[in-house]
Amino acid sequence: MKISINLLPPELITKELKKANFYKIQLAGIVIILTMVFLASLSVALRILQSRSILSIQARVTEARQKVSDLKDTQAAIMILKSRLAVVDKYWGESTNQTLMYKLMGKIIPEDITVNTITIDQKGDVSLTALVSDTLSLDNFIEKLTDKDSNEGRVSQVSIENLNRSRDGLYRVGIIIKSK
Amino acid sequence: MKKKDLIEFYSIHKLKIFPLIVALSSLFLSIFVIYPQVVKLISNQEAIGSLNKKSQLLETKVIALQSYDIEELSRKLGIILESLPPDKDYGNILGLLQRLTVNSGFSANLISFTKGTGDGAGVSNYGVQMSVKGFRDNFQTLLDSLENSSRLVRINKIEVSSRTNSPTLESSLGIEALYEGMPKNVGEVDSSLPEFSQKDEELIKELAELEQAILATSSSSAVQSPRGKSNPFE
Numbered sequence: 001m002k003i004s005i006n007l008l009p010p011e012l013i014t015k016e017l018k019k020a021n022f023y024k025i026q027l028a029g030i031v032i033i034l035t036m037v038f039l040a041s042l043s044v045a046l047r048i049l050q051s052r053s054i055l056s057i058q059a060r061v062t063e064a065r066q067k068v069s070d071l072k073d074t075q076a077a078i079m080i081l082k083s084r085l086a087v088v089d090k091y092w093g094e095s096t097n098q099t100l101m102y103k104l105m106g107k108i109i110p111e112d113i114t115v116n117t118i119t120i121d122q123k124g125d126v127s128l129t130a131l132v133s134d135t136l137s138l139d140n141f142i143e144k145l146t147d148k149d150s151n152e153g154r155v156s157q158v159s160i161e162n163l164n165r166s167r168d169g170l171y172r173v174g175i176i177i178k179s180k
Numbered sequence: 181m182k183k184k185d186l187i188e189f190y191s192i193h194k195l196k197i198f199p200l201i202v203a204l205s206s207l208f209l210s211i212f213v214i215y216p217q218v219v220k221l222i223s224n225q226e227a228i229g230s231l232n233k234k235s236q237l238l239e240t241k242v243i244a245l246q247s248y249d250i251e252e253l254s255r256k257l258g259i260i261l262e263s264l265p266p267d268k269d270y271g272n273i274l275g276l277l278q279r280l281t282v283n284s285g286f287s288a289n290l291i292s293f294t295k296g297t298g299d300g301a302g303v304s305n306y307g308v309q310m311s312v313k314g315f316r317d318n319f320q321t322l323l324d325s326l327e328n329s330s331r332l333v334r335i336n337k338i339e340v341s342s343r344t345n346s347p348t349l350e351s352s353l354g355i356e357a358l359y360e361g362m363p364k365n366v367g368e369v370d371s372s373l374p375e376f377s378q379k380d381e382e383l384i385k386e387l388a389e390l391e392q393a394i395l396a397t398s399s400s401s402a403v404q405s406p407r408g409k410s411n412p413f414e
Contacts, residue, residue, distance in 0.1 A: 018195070021195065022194060022195055022198070025195065025198060025199055026198060028202075029198055029199060029201075029202035032202055032206055033202055033205055033206065036205070036206045036209040036210065036214070037209065039209075039214050040209050040213040040214050040217070043213070043214055043217035043218055043221065044213070044217055046217075046221055047217050047220060047221060047224075050221060050224050050225070050228070051224075053228060054224060054227065054228060054231065057228060057231040057232060057235055058231065060235045060239075061231060061234055061235045061238060064235060064238030064239050064241075064242055065238060065369050065370075067238075067242045068238055068241055068242055068245065068369045069369060071242065071245040071246065072366075072369075074245050074248055074250065074253065075245060075366065075367050075373065076366035076367065077253050077254070077257050078245075078248070078253065078367075078373060078374065079363070079366045079367045079374065080257065080260075080362065080363065080366060081253070081256055081257050081260055081376075082374040082376065082380070083363065084260045084261070084263075084264050084360065085260060085376075085380045085383060085384070087264055087302075087303055087332075087358075087360060088260065088263050088264055088332060088383065088387070089379070089380075089383055091303075091332050091334065091358060092263070092328075092332060092383070092387075093327060093328050094327075094334075095327055096327075096334050096335050096336060098335050098336055098337060098338050099323050099327060099335050099338070102320075102323065102338050102340075103320070106320065114344050114345070115340075115342070116341060116342065116343075116344065117339070117340065117341040117342075118338065118339070118340045118341075119338070119339045119340075120337065120338040120339075121337060122336050122337055122354070131344060
């Protein structure tokens with residue numbers, strides 16, 4: 001059995017304990033300060049490395065920009081070609097209202113009606129003069145003009161401007177067809 | 181206060197003063213060094229990301245631009261500029277209309293130019309009035325050949341007159357010839373490059389074929405086209 005007896009005076013014991021406590025605090029403080037200094041140095045070092053990296057990427061970007069500038073004629077040709085292709089694609093082969101109305105007239109005018117004049121204006125309205133041998137053919141024509149299936153939904157209004165009967169029994173008719 | 185007093189004061193209160201100094205130093209380092217550097221690091225990382233993206237975009241653009249065959253591109257541009265010229269091309273349209281009317285079995289009596297109407301979609305136009313005479317049965321062919329001509333034109337007025345029982349007709353056509361000025365801005369260095377679709381390639385091919393077809397028939401048309409007397413003084 002081991003017996004230990006502290007023979008030191010109590011004041012000295014208190015002083016030694018305080019000293020030991022202070023050493024611990026001092027050690028912790030130094031560790032904290034060193035850690036902070038290390039972190040600060042690390043962040044500064046990383047920033048320096050990052051700056052170098054930025055400079056190298058910026059140099060790459062500048063070089064690529066220069067290469068693109070050298071090829072600006074090719075780029076201009078491509079841009080012009082693409083923009084014009086869009087316009088050509090929009091208009092090319094697209095029938096205007098006027099030609100569609102002319103085709104429609106060709107489809108629905110009966111063979112026994114002789115057309116003298118057809119005028120299709122910029123709105124697509126049709127003005128037509130024709131010779132008709134009998135009123136039945138005229139009725140048939142007007143019916144086709146006003147029927148949605150026959151007129152393909154392109155006609156909004158049909159009006160007979162004049163209707164004359166000549167000595168030879170032929171009817172001369174003037175019709176205005178308004179397009180939609 | 182003397183140095184001796186200071187040492188004495190520190191030795192009495194060192195248990196409080198030392199941690200306070202450590203805390204203040206740490207706080208100073210955190211606020212004035214570590215925090216600003218970390219914030220800058222994060223923002224720079226974002227900047228690096230965007231710079232990398234831009235660099236990749238530009239490098240891809242350079243490769244794409246270098247991959248184009250300049251001669252082929254010029255040929256395509258030539259075709260499209262024939263179809264939609266940058267300016268009023270009176271001479272070209274005059275020749276084309278003459279060729280198309282003759283090819284459709286018509287003869288052009290009069291071709292005159294008028295002021296165009298604004299399209300509003302960036303495309304300009306000028307008007308062409310054309311009086312033609314020919315067979316009634318061929319008129320639809322003439323309209324179709326005008327509409328499907330490689331040079332962009334749009335028919336905006338049709339006047340047709342014919343005598344009773346006559347196989348021929350006379351017509352006055354109002355035509356808009358479209359053109360588009362060259363753009364002032366043809367793409368920034370950083371802008372992305374447009375890609376040509378299969379549809380674009382097919383359109384160019386069709387236009388080229390049409391132009392070739394018109395050119396091929398032009399020699400025979402020239403013979404058929406009424407050009408007047410070879411010697412006007414005879």
